[in-house]
Amino acid sequence: MAPHTEQLTRPAVSLRGLTRSFEGRTVLDGIDLDLPAGQFTALLGHSGSGKSTLLRAIAGLDHKVAGSGELSAPQRVSVVFQDSRLLPWRRVLDNVLLGTNGKDAADRGRAALAEVGLKGRERAWPSELSGGEAQRAALARSLVREPELLLADEPFGALDALTRIRMHGLLRRLWQHHRPSVLLVTHDVDEAIVLADRVLVLDNGRIGLDLTIDRPHPRSHRDPLLGEYRERLLAALGVTEDLA
Ligand SMILES: Nc1ncnc2c1ncn2[C@@H]1O[C@H](COP(=O)(O)OP(=O)(O)O)[C@@H](O)[C@H]1O
Ligand SMILES: [Mg+2]
Secondary structure, three states: OOOOHHHHHOOOEEEEEEEEEEOOEEEEEEEEEEEOOOOEEEEEOOOOOOHHHHHHHHHOOOOOOEEEEEEEOOOOEEEEOOOOOOOOOOOHHHHHHOOOOOOOHHHHHHHHHHHOOOOOOOOOOHHHOOHHHHHHHHHHHHHOOOOOEEEEEOOOOOOOHHHHHHHHHHHHHHHHHHOOEEEEEOOOHHHHHHHOOEEEEEEOOEEEEEEEOOOOOOOOOOOHHHHHHHHHHHHHOOOOOOOO
């Protein structure tokens, strides 16, 4: 039987009039948004603009927050934060396997660690990992569940510049291989335009700009056409570059 067209085209994430507020202060102000299945989207915004609030709402991690609106998201969602959140008393592989089961779980965990470049570190303790390695382990832990949606909240924000560039390549490769929908929260315009095929700017509780970045991958910061996207995004963020 032919699959339902509706199922093929149904967005992975759908928000209608999503509102969230803290102590009477509105942070998300009626957001309408669809994220198609398999799309790599970045969400930009100033500090305090509500990026994490939106991500937590989509992740279903905000039961105590006041709000309204409609939200639908896939069943299998993984979340990666700036801090790897590995349990220090469990070895790396055991961290990756936390909450998974099935008799091939350990094999899948080892495969996920190999995929993020941590083959041979299965029995290491989290304290023995560098910041970049810990984030690799966090990515392995998120992927072992084969998520339909990967939510990442400034996952590279605490890493040095070189490590961050390597992590960009890794995240893009992982996405190509597994094809989850990705929502990457970042305040780094360059990170957004190098990685994402669509960039949203959160401003005053709404999506102020929704930009499709139609350039091939892997992308280079030197691509002059990316420069045009950068300028539009900076303008939407209210940043002017001519400080000289
Ligand atoms: N649990 C909370 N209680 C009260 N205020 C909060 C809470 N979480 C976030 N806020 C407020 O909501 C606003 C948006 O926060 P957040 O979503 O973390 O912003 P971003 O991730 O874009 O930096 C900020 O003003 C923040 O202080
Ligand atoms: Mg945040």
